[in-house]
Amino acid sequence: MPVSVDSSRTVYDALRANGVGLMSALPETWLVHLIRMAEEDPEMILVRLAKEEEGVGISAGAHFAGTKSAMLMQNHGFLASINGIVSGAQLFRIPLLMLISDRGTFGEPDPWQTEGGLVTEHVLRALRIPFARVDARADCALHVGEALTLAHASNRPVALLLGRPLMWEAA
Amino acid sequence: MSMRRLDALSAIYDDLEPCAVVTIMGAVAAELQSLGHRPGHFYLQHAMGLASSMGLGIALCRPELGVVVLDGDGSVLMNMGGLSTMGRYRPGNLTHVIFDNESLLSVGGFPTATSAGTDLAAVAAASGVPRTTTVATVSDFAAAFREARACGELTTIVAKVDAHYEPPARTMGFVTELGLLENRFQFARHLRDRADT
Numbered sequence: 173m174p175v176s177v178d179s180s181r182t183v184y185d186a187l188r189a190n191g192v193g194l195m196s197a198l199p200e201t202w203l204v205h206l207i208r209m210a211e212e213d214p215e216m217i218l219v220r221l222a223k224e225e226e227g228v229g230i231s232a233g234a235h236f237a238g239t240k241s242a243m244l245m246q247n248h249g250f251l252a253s254i255n256g257i258v259s260g261a262q263l264f265r266i267p268l269l270m271l272i273s274d275r276g277t278f279g280e281p282d283p284w285q286t287e288g289g290l291v292t293e294h295v296l297r298a299l300r301i302p303f304a305r306v307d308a309r310a311d312c313a314l315h316v317g318e319a320l321t322l323a324h325a326s327n328r329p330v331a332l333l334l335g336r337p338l339m340w341e342a343a
Numbered sequence: 344m345s346m347r348r349l350d351a352l353s354a355i356y357d358d359l360e361p362c363a364v365v366t367i368m369g370a371v372a373a374e375l376q377s378l379g380h381r382p383g384h385f386y387l388q389h390a391m392g393l394a395s396s397m398g399l400g401i402a403l404c405r406p407e408l409g410v411v412v413l414d415g416d417g418s419v420l421m422n423m424g425g426l427s428t429m430g431r432y433r434p435g436n437l438t439h440v441i442f443d444n445e446s447l448l449s450v451g452g453f454p455t456a457t458s459a460g461t462d463l464a465a466v467a468a469a470s471g472v473p474r475t476t477t478v479a480t481v482s483d484f485a486a487a488f489r490e491a492r493a494c495g496e497l498t499t500i501v502a503k504v505d506a507h508y509e510p511p512a513r514t515m516g517f518v519t520e521l522g523l524l525e526n527r528f529q530f531a532r533h534l535r536d537r538a539d540t
Binding site: 193194217219220221222223225226227228229230231232233234235236237238239241255256259260263264265266 | 363365385387388389390391392393394395396397398399400401402403404405408422424425427428431432523524527530531534535538
């Protein structure tokens with residue numbers, strides 16, 4: 173099953189419609205189209221990372237600079253970013269939008285993803301990061317807009333879990 | 344033979360005035376504040392490793408601003424991959440200073456890898472940073488810094504400094520009287536105001 177280009181386009185357009193001007197990314201399978209769309213867009217600054225946690229610092233810098241940004245990563249990348257999120261974004265009350273592809277849950281065929289899938293929601297809750305699961309293309313624009321609104325009103329990180337039903341083409 | 348970090352900061356203090364400055368936590372933050380806080384200074388008092396990433400984010404979004412990161416060897420060692428990212432995008436308005444005292448001073452002086460052979464200027468160069476240098480005197484540091492600001496190219500300057508810290512007056516350890524959030528909101532407003540001019 174291929175990664176859904178149409179869903180990627182919907183998410184990307186929602187980010188642009190909400191004024192996002194910088195995206196940091198560490199690719200994984202589900203995110204390849206989103207990253208390509210950012211690369212092809214002259215209005216978007218794309219920062220390809222070596223490690224996802226860098227994206228927290230880059231997004232904080234972008235926020236201070238007046239640019240809305242989004243982090244694109246899979247749930248293991250979120251796990252790799254935790255100290256930056258807690259002692260960077262949360263300590264300093266930085267609005268942070270995290271688009272997290274939710275690997276290792278129902279339907280996951282790759283064994284190495286499954287531990288991360290077990291803990292993702294628990295860690296988000298433990299860190300008191302508001303999150304919404306996005307499974308349907310029709311909900312993308314609303315979720316992205318509402319996530320950005322909350323992030324900026326609260327000056328805190330907010331996450332959207334991009335689910336398998338959204339990111340994969342239906343058989 | 345190395346220099347005191349406070350003397351190095353003092354030598355470039357006036358040159359920092361027009362810049363957005365991001366520092367690491369602990370001694371660097373307290374020492375720069377002891378010379379005089381400015382609204383264009385942000386002290387990243389945790390999230391070790393991310394000062395350079397934050398500077399990169401600001402520099403990429405605000406190409407008209409001079410951006411300076413005052414980093415440390417311990418912090419850079421925590422985010423070596425960040426040097427690759429910095430080298431990849433190489434914004435010309437960014438100057439990256441690494442104060443290398445070969446230790447984690449703020450937690451009691453644990454010797455870092457730079458005391459045992461790691462050469463951070465070489466790591467930065469090999470990561471794609473176009474201009475790199477290592478300096479060990481105040482005058483060499485000041486000259487390298489001014490050259491970096493003038494040349495319009497991403498530069499990493501490793502400044503070898505003593506593992507010495509004298510708490511500025513009225514501080515307790517590294518805690519200063521400037522609140523973390525006070526600094527954070529003031530800095531954001533300052534950068535916003537500069538965009539409007």
